[in-house]
Amino acid sequence: MFIDSARIYIKAGDGGNGAVSFHREKYIAKGGPDGGDGGKGGDVIFVADEGLRTLQDFRYKRKYIAESGENGGSSNCSGRSGEDLIIKVPVGTIIKEETTGRIIADLVTPGQKVVVAKGGKGGAGNQHFATPTRQVPNFAKSGEPGEEFYAVLELKLLADVGLIGYPNVGKSTILSMVSAARPKIANYHFTTIDPNLGVVRVDEGKSFVMADIPGLIEGAHEGVGLGHKFLKHVERTRMLIHVVDISGSEGRDPIRDFEIINDELKKYSEKLFERLQVIAANKIDITGAEENLEIFTKEMNARGYEVFPISAATGQGLKELIYYVSQKLDELPNTVLTDDTAEEVVYTAEEEEPFKVYRENDVYVVEGNWVRKLVNSTNFDDYESLQYFQRAIRRKGVVEALENLGINEGDTVRMYDLEFEYFR
Incomplete structure (x- = not known):
């Protein structure tokens, strides 16, 4: 049976988290921060394979997730980057972003490849946050999430x-x-x-x-x-x-x-x-x-x-x-459906809102990728890290958004696994 379209879920690998670590060595009482960076998440790459003729395989496997980067380690050791995920499709496949209908790539030549979803950047280890006044940074940054979306594949025949x-x-x-x-x-x-x-x-x-x-x-x-x-x-x-x-x-x-x-x-x-x-x-x-x-x-x-x-x-x-x-x-040129497709096209997701705030019964909920990364990067047992968290949510506008929603002192705020009472 000739299958000419498929809908699949694509997710690039998440970046690894940066490490919180301090140099420990005999005769060195107070070593400096040496937390390594997290590795980059793997990309999702499509390749046109002239040996394939249909999109039949995509009827049985519909989720494609690239490997995430490893977390950073001690002694300034960075985590390993995740491997790219290679997906082979027939020559003549068009890849579209389902929500917008935007054509990401038109694979018209054998071996042509396209990076459809980029892996997240690895988080910075605590070695990067040491300053003359902050010599013992007890926090690091978490890795960024990889791009993810539903894609629609369409195979248009490459008949002459x-x-x-x-x-x-x-x-x-x-x-x-x-x-x-x-x-x-x-x-x-x-x-x-x-x-x-x-x-x-x-x-x-x-x-x-x-x-x-x-x-x-x-x-x-x-x-x-x-x-x-x-x-x-x-x-x-x-x-x-x-x-x-x-x-x-x-x-x-x-x-x-x-x-x-x-x-x-x-x-x-x-x-x-x-x-x-x-x-x-x-x-x-x-x-x-x-x-x-x-x-x-x-x-x-x-x-x-x-x-x-x-x-x-x-x-x-x-x-x-x-x-x-x-x-x-012999006299006619090849037919290409899109004129703006380069040898390699990089898909970049539209910039999303950094956070959203809403009320769920008596709890004020704050969500978003930026919020998740901030919570994961904060060491709430460390005073300096906690101060950074408070400055960040105020500077980003989270506090203002909560106040506009009518929050009062003593009300509960939830940010993923973190819950706390609100005080001015």
């Missing part, structure tokens, strides 16, 4: 050529005749639900990838039928083979069908509509097709389109069509 047209016009049969692909083929509408890929070999060392795209109907740009699923997969193709049933065996008008399909393409994407198209007039082996072919070819040539009469069932005309397509592909 897309077969488009109404259902049941012979697209699957064409693909099976010119490649080793074996799509399901039957004489009813919407046989193809997922795209089928096939490698078309033209000459020795020369080939291209063709996709049999799901059938399109009127209203697809609004999501009718297979709708956006069809249009999304055709976006990345470099050129299109528009297949029409020239026989009119089902009472269809080939010119009208051609116009409806192109109208849907134009409504969905002007760029997609402007992509090079060549027309495959299929089913010329059916009685009555010759008259329709003459009228159709004259009209399409007047509009600037090349028309190739073929029979997908017998193989008639397919060789001429394939050689023409191969020649045109």
Whole structure:
């Protein structure tokens, strides 16, 4: 089954905490602070792997968490940094941030990599907080948390050529005749639900990838039928083979069908509509097709389109069509959906509020990453460290926010595992 989208949770590693330690050595009564720094958390990195074809694996594993950095040690020893987490995805995968819909990266070349979430910085050990007036700093900084968010992965086919047209016009049969692909083929509408890929070999060392795209109907740009699923997969193709049933065996008008399909393409994407198209007039082996072919070819040539009469069932005309397509592909550039994607893109989360204050029954609660780091970094048994904590929450505006919420002396304040009574 072709899986073209997945939703996963991503978290980079947290930074390790800085250490509180003092130099201890024989004959040295009062050694200075020597607490080491915490290690950096591991990044989450995506890599485009040409050996992968679907996002199937992401249906079974949905959480990806990088290793955290180790805490600092004594004797100025820094903690080890966490290992980066490498996630392999198929070439052609787009990575989006779920909440904003922002495209983080468009992986279009094999081996291309992107840092999607950065690991947190390691906390500073107490060696960094020694001053002439504070010679025994009894506190250190905790590590920063790694970036985390839900990401949406979308795989858009990296086919060079897309077969488009109404259902049941012979697209699957064409693909099976010119490649080793074996799509399901039957004489009813919407046989193809997922795209089928096939490698078309033209000459020795020369080939291209063709996709049999799901059938399109009127209203697809609004999501009718297979709708956006069809249009999304055709976006990345470099050129299109528009297949029409020239026989009119089902009472269809080939010119009208051609116009409806192109109208849907134009409504969905002007760029997609402007992509090079060549027309495959299929089913010329059916009685009555010759008259329709003459009228159709004259009209399409007047509009600037090349028309190739073929029979997908017998193989008639397919060789001429394939050689023409191969020649045109040599002249066309690769298709890239985003213009601002560099070789390596770093995702940076938006700056969040440092804290939030709210009332829960009779308790005033203060939360936020900044608050958590401050609480974890404070040694409440040390007078200097406690003073630093009090200055920090006042300077950051926590005290003002509590007062604006109506706190009174003696009320309880909770900051994660820390609870204390409020006094001015």
